[in-house]
Amino acid sequence: MTSSLPPLSAKTPGILRRAEAPSPGIVHLGLGNFHRAHQAVYTDAAVEAQGGDWGIIGVSSRSSQVTDAMHAQDMLYTVVEISPEGSKFSIPRVHTDAFTAAANPERVPAVIADAATRIVSLTVTEHGYNYSPATGSLNALDPAIQHDLAHAAAPRTPIGQIVRGLQQRARTHGEAVTILSCDNLADNGHHTQRLVREFAALLPGTEAAETLEWIAKNTSFPSSMVDRIVPATTDHYRELVSQHRGYTDAIPVPAEPFTMWIVEDNFIAGRPAWEAGGAVFSNEVAGYEQLKVRLLNGTHSLIAYLGALSGAATIPDSVTQPSIEQAARSVLRNEYLPSVSVPAGVDVEAYEEQLFSRWRNTALGHRTSQVGSDGSVKLRQRIPLPALRILDNGRMPHLLALTAAAYLTCIAPLRGYDPGVHAKAMEDPARGLLSGLASRSGSGQELAQKVLADHHLLGDELAHRTDFIERTGELIDTLHTRGPLAAISEATGLAASHAQSKHP
Numbered sequence: 001m002t003s004s005l006p007p008l009s010a011k012t013p014g015i016l017r018r019a020e021a022p023s024p025g026i027v028h029l030g031l032g033n034f035h036r037a038h039q040a041v042y043t044d045a046a047v048e049a050q051g052g053d054w055g056i057i058g059v060s061s062r063s064s065q066v067t068d069a070m071h072a073q074d075m076l077y078t079v080v081e082i083s084p085e086g087s088k089f090s091i092p093r094v095h096t097d098a099f100t101a102a103a104n105p106e107r108v109p110a111v112i113a114d115a116a117t118r119i120v121s122l123t124v125t126e127h128g129y130n131y132s133p134a135t136g137s138l139n140a141l142d143p144a145i146q147h148d149l150a151h152a153a154a155p156r157t158p159i160g161q162i163v164r165g166l167q168q169r170a171r172t173h174g175e176a177v178t179i180l181s182c183d184n185l186a187d188n189g190h191h192t193q194r195l196v197r198e199f200a201a202l203l204p205g206t207e208a209a210e211t212l213e214w215i216a217k218n219t220s221f222p223s224s225m226v227d228r229i230v231p232a233t234t235d236h237y238r239e240l241v242s243q244h245r246g247y248t249d250a251i252p253v254p255a256e257p258f259t260m261w262i263v264e265d266n267f268i269a270g271r272p273a274w275e276a277g278g279a280v281f282s283n284e285v286a287g288y289e290q291l292k293v294r295l296l297n298g299t300h301s302l303i304a305y306l307g308a309l310s311g312a313a314t315i316p317d318s319v320t321q322p323s324i325e326q327a328a329r330s331v332l333r334n335e336y337l338p339s340v341s342v343p344a345g346v347d348v349e350a351y352e353e354q355l356f357s358r359w360r361n362t363a364l365g366h367r368t369s370q371v372g373s374d375g376s377v378k379l380r381q382r383i384p385l386p387a388l389r390i391l392d393n394g395r396m397p398h399l400l401a402l403t404a405a406a407y408l409t410c411i412a413p414l415r416g417y418d419p420g421v422h423a424k425a426m427e428d429p430a431r432g433l434l435s436g437l438a439s440r441s442g443s444g445q446e447l448a449q450k451v452l453a454d455h456h457l458l459g460d461e462l463a464h465r466t467d468f469i470e471r472t473g474e475l476i477d478t479l480h481t482r483g484p485l486a487a488i489s490e491a492t493g494l495a496a497s498h499a500q501s502k503h504p
């Protein structure tokens with residue numbers, strides 16, 4: 001009888017450590033589940049330990065589901081930490097306001113420009129940066145970027161919103177501000193800085209040089225590696241909160257117990273004491289990012305696509321299949337790891353075992369369709385550099401080719417092939433383009449050629465590696481004609497025989 005329970009509010013007895021949220025100091029773009037179970041939790045711990053005006057104004061791009069619920073619940077929501085041993089509940093008390101950019105486009109640059117704002121942070125996903133997967137540069141021809149270049153007051157893209165907000169700061173009080181990317185992009189601080197500068201350089205007349213000069217002097221772009229598996233919310237978690245907490249919460253956030261945040265300590269206008277929540281400030285962020293984006297995210301993609309093609313709804317259902325575990329271990333150890341500068345003190349074997357145990361967390365129900373979504377932008381971050389390194393050493397990264405092949409088989413299957421419900425549930429900005437290419441391809445070879453060589457989906461450099469493209473095409477054909485198990489055995493068998501011939 002949970003419907004008779006009261007909704008979560010600041011008046012719910014005994015739930016809050018602090019009665020008030022701190023005054024705002026952070027504007028966060030991307031008010032999704034990840035931010036609410038990661039940065040918000042660290043900020044809550046920081047404010048609890050050391051105080052500070054580090055309240056967060058959350059901006060979601062379009063959907064008002066979270067912002068409406070946050071307003072109805074006094075800016076509160078429950079983080080549900082899920083493990084096979086049971087659930088733990090907590091309520092961060094850090095958000096001071098929440099709104100959608102789509103309904104309030106002028107408010108986004110205005111809050112970024114507010115003198116109280118000292119950090120602008122982002123979790124807008126790889127897709128939100130409007131960069132070209134082929135070149136890594138700002139997609140200047142994207143209509144949304146063109147719109148933002150033409151409309152100073154009401155930009156729509158995160159990069160446009162940041163630059164327009166910075167211009168307003170420069171024109172008004174001129175106070176410095178930090179831009180903090182918390183997305184799974186290699187070298188995310190520099191990547192964001194590069195896109196911001198590329199946008200500013202396209203502004204008309206003297207605006208470009210003035211804005212670039214102000215940005216150079218008054219902003220910093222620390223890199224950060226973020227890690228916590230945060231599945232989508234379902235009614236199951238809403239029920240769990242009602243049963244255990246005695247209130248209803250429309251927007252609880254499920255999360256695994258593991259959490260990690262490695263941040264470069266480069267904040268031009270101060271920062272919360274996030275170390276109080278366990279964040280690590282380090283000058284080795286690049287190594288941690290490579291470790292995470294390749295070993296965790298890259299392997300995760302392979303598990304998601306092979307799992308979906310073999311009928312697995314969730315990551316644990318996928319990775320507990322012995323052949324998929326074998327493929328995952330092989331890509332992680334032999335194809336991703338060699339390209340990573342492992343930070344001092346990290347025990348890679350322990351890291352690998354921890355990843356497999358996190359992926360096996362059945363209680364989380366992390367869906368293959370969620371991890372498999374947006375592959376066209378995610379895989380660009382994960383596959384090219386490790387693949388090029390192996391190709392340059394005269395070998396073939398069979399499991400990276402299998403990752404690309406399984407992705408295309410899920411999103412853009414050849415005519416007559418049904419990849420199953422989990423693959424069909426994957427969202428991808430390139431789905432339309434890739435399906436069109438698939439419908440005009442008679443074989444995996446043709447499809448791989450069109451996608452990787454003609455459309456540079458995995459970047460300019462891999463577009464010229466015909467051996468890698470052919471290998472991907474062959475594996476697409478095997479996946480279509482003989483299924484994922486046959487493709488795994490072909491790829492892992494060839495990878496093992498290469499390893500043997502190299503080390504007799």
Ligand code: CS2
Nearest residue numbers: 226227228229297300370371
């Ligand atoms: C996943 C990530 O969806 C994906 O691509 O690999 O969301 C992953 O769960 C997180 O990065 C873990 O920190």
